[in-house]
Every structure is written in structure tokens, then in C-alpha cells.
Amino acid sequence: MPGTLTDIINFVIQTALALVGLDYARVPEMLRIGAAMLIACAAMLGYVAVVALFFGWAERRVAGRMQARQGPNIVGPFGLLQLIADAVKILVKEDIIPQTAHRFLFRLAPILVFMGAFAPFVVLPFSETLVVSNLSLGVYYALSFAALEVVGVIMAGWASNNKWSLYGGMRLAAQMMSYEIPMGLAVLTVAVLSGHLNLRTIVLDQQGHWIFSWNIFRGFPWAFLGMFAFYLAGLAGSKRTPFDLPEAESEIVAGYHTEYSGMRFVIFYLSEYATMYVVSALTAVLFLGGWHAPIPRVLAWGGEVHWEAGPVLSALIGMANMIGKSFFLMFVMLWFRWTYPRVRVDQIVYLCMKVLVPLGIICLIGASVWALVL
């Protein structure tokens, strides 16, 4: 496929090496692919960190605004540097491992959780060209790594050797496992409608009549309902309020990360925001047209209909659309958190098994009929 992120990186390296008089073509191919992949993954890692940093700040500001108070506003303009100050504080904190904990598993657990949260970023498309790996299994791959997160959380809960941690870990694992079912059903709705699992192709399919060719309107009642099923299931999977039973502070202190402090705690925190972003970005890609603009180009540019942006500009516009949609959906998650109280455990099971799963099955059957008829 021409013009992927790897090609762009390779082009940049090639140009840079040519400037100092080296021929990049003489480097073996596997090394070139490996180097490009490594740089792309490092870029995504940086992006995850920035997203988590930004939303760590935004969460507190939004909470402040919603509760009619200030939020962080001292460090830097609008308190923007607050999180950087916090990061410095956390870096110099003492790293505590409880004496009765299983030391190896205690250290391994946050890494596993973060691996599971980070793996889907590799297939998220930011524009037609900006995608790290154009896997044909795309969305299936993205959802599969939630399994690593589940195991990591159980590991954290068990290795802490603490009742609250274990209960929190068990709660989260049960919740994530059960909400994978409606999530999978909602994804299948889209897969049936578009006939692909590749995220880039799914977005390319939604091109055309601005929002009316997006999947939520294209497969109208089914994908529209499926989007809510997917988003709610994702919310539960990323343990956000109103589904934050695994860290319900009034019952089990802080759940599975009660014993964690310093950088290890921050890795859990980072994973939570990474999962939130993945759920939001997948919702945008699967249902909301990915990098396609919500307004027709005529309105956007005031010019002629057949205006074509250059490759760089269209990548930037696509990226802006994609990130804008994802950030809006993440903002909705913050909105939920500061609006709704926590649900009870029987309500969580009720919502999954008696509302979302039947809804997902109805959507899937409806979309299959749609795909046959249309």
C-alpha cells in the first residue's frame, strides 16, 4: 500500500541520510522496516503520553467547571503545566512494594496492563496515510488485547496480597470479560455492513455524502443503536464512572491498585486514559466516519466541490477530524463521570446481559438483513 506511515518515515530517514551523503537503499530491507516500525511505535507511545497528560488536566478542569469551582489554575496558563509538575513529583516519589506482596508479579502487572492498553494504537488510523500497521484483522486485533489487560489486573490484585486489591481485580476482570460480548456484537454489526475488519477500509467505505454516509446513518437503526451499545460497553471496559466498581473508593479503597504508588500507579493511570482513547477512537472509526469531515467540502472551503487537498494537507485535516472526534467522545466520558453516580453490581450485570447483549444481537440480525437487501 502506498503512502503509509512507515513509507513516510522511511522517506524522511532517506532524505536525512542523503543530506549527509549516505545511501539508505544499501541498508537491508528488514532493518529499514524494523527501524520505521520502531519509530512509528515510539511516536504512538509519545502520543498516548500526551493524551493522558492532556486529559489528566482536562478531567480536573472539567470536574471543576461542572462542580462550580476552579480546578487547577495556578501552574502555567489555565493550569496547563499542573500535570507536568505532578509528573515531576511522582518521579521523585519512593517506590513502595509491600513486604507480603509477590515482588515479581507485582512489578510485572502494570506492564501487562499497559501493553494491553497500548497494543490497539498500532492499528488506529489517523488519516488515509497515517496508520502504523494496516492490518486486515484491524478491529479484531484491537479488541483482542483487552485480554492482556484482564490478566494484568487480576495479577495486580493477587500480587498485592490485599483483600481490597483482589476484590477490585476480580470485579474488573468479570466486568471486562462480560462487556466484551456486547462490544463484539456491536463491532460485528459494522463488519457485516461494510464487509471488512480493516479499520482503514472501514473508514474509506464511509466516504461520500458527509455525515449521511457515516456508518451510524448508513445502516440507520442498527448501526445507530450499535454505536451506543459499543460506547457503553467500552465505558464499562475502561472502568469509567458509572461503571467504576473496580475502584469504588467507598467500598474497596482503590481496588486493584490500592498498594501501588509512584510510577507504577501512574502506569495504571496512563493505561486507563489509553483505553478511554482507544474506545473513543474506535467509536469514531467504526461509526462516525473516522477522518472524514462532518461538513461537506463546499461549506468548509467556500470554493468548488472538486477541490482536492494535497497529501500533506489532507493528512493533517484527516488527523484533525479524527483527533477532534476522539477527544469529543472522551469529553463525553468525563461528562458522564461528573454527572452520574456509580451503579450497583447487579445493575452492571443487568445492563450487560439483559439490555446490551439482546440489543447487540438485534442490531447484528438487522444489519445482516440490511446487508442482504441493500
Next chain:
Amino acid sequence: MSAEVVQAIIFYFLAAMLVVSCAIVVFSYSIVNACFALLFTLLAVAGFYALLGADFLAVTQVVVYVGGILVLLLFGILLTSPLPVILGVATRRTYYLAVAAGAAVFALLVIIVRAFWAGQPAPAEQQSSLEALGTLLLGKYLFPFEFASLTLLAALIGAAYLVRRNDH
């Protein structure tokens, strides 16, 4: 460095991970440690599938074995036994039986490989096994596929029936 060398490096890395984690699974006296080591065994096998170009199988391995079976094992162990460390019940007799069973499985695998895939060339380089797999499952192997899904559905309904409430 050619493609073969890189593949060989990845292969030996995965093989080392597989052997070490398998040894922990078999010889560890703590069932929980064995369970967590099983995670790396399963991931290494998924890595082998990916290395062989069977991408769908690799992802399915992670979903089914790590996300399903391993988590169920952990649930079973952590919810039913006292917290700290659980000692295994392996005796000398268990080891003999395990060695015998292992030898039998190995012999079976050798026979299967020699009978069915002897002398066949490796499949040509392909983008993804997804489309071919879908066509086969809904074409040539439709009946076994549907039969398996009906069996699973029956098992699901049976499980729901077994755990239903009797008080009304």
C-alpha cells in the same frame, strides 16, 4: 540482515519464552504462578502463529486462550482457595503419568504431520488468511462450522439451566 535471519531470531526468542514458561507451568508448586506462566506460553504460541502468517489464528489464540480460558482458570483458583500460596499436589506417580501422556501426544503429532503434510511446499506468501478462512468456513466446511456453533449454543443454554434459581 535478510528476512530469514530476522525470522530465525524471532523464532528462537519465542521458542525460549515457550520452553521457560512451560517449565514453570509444569514444575511450579504454586498453582497461581503456574497460571501466570501459562500466559507467556499462550502468548508465545500466538507469536508462532503470527510468524507463520496465520494472523487470524494468532489473534484468536489471544482472545480464546488468554481472554477466556486463562482468566477462567484464574477465577477458579483465586475464588475457591485460600489466598496466599497454593501448593500443587504433584507426586512421583503424577510425573510418570505426565511423561507418558506427553510422549503419546508427541507421537500423535509426529504421525499427523507425516501423514498429512509430508513433502508439501509451504504456502505462498499471502497478505492475510482472513478471506480464505471465511470462504472455507462458510463454503466447504459450512456443516461442521454450524454444527460446532449449535453444540456451543446447547452448552450455553445448559449452563444457564444449571445455574437458574429454583426459589420461584
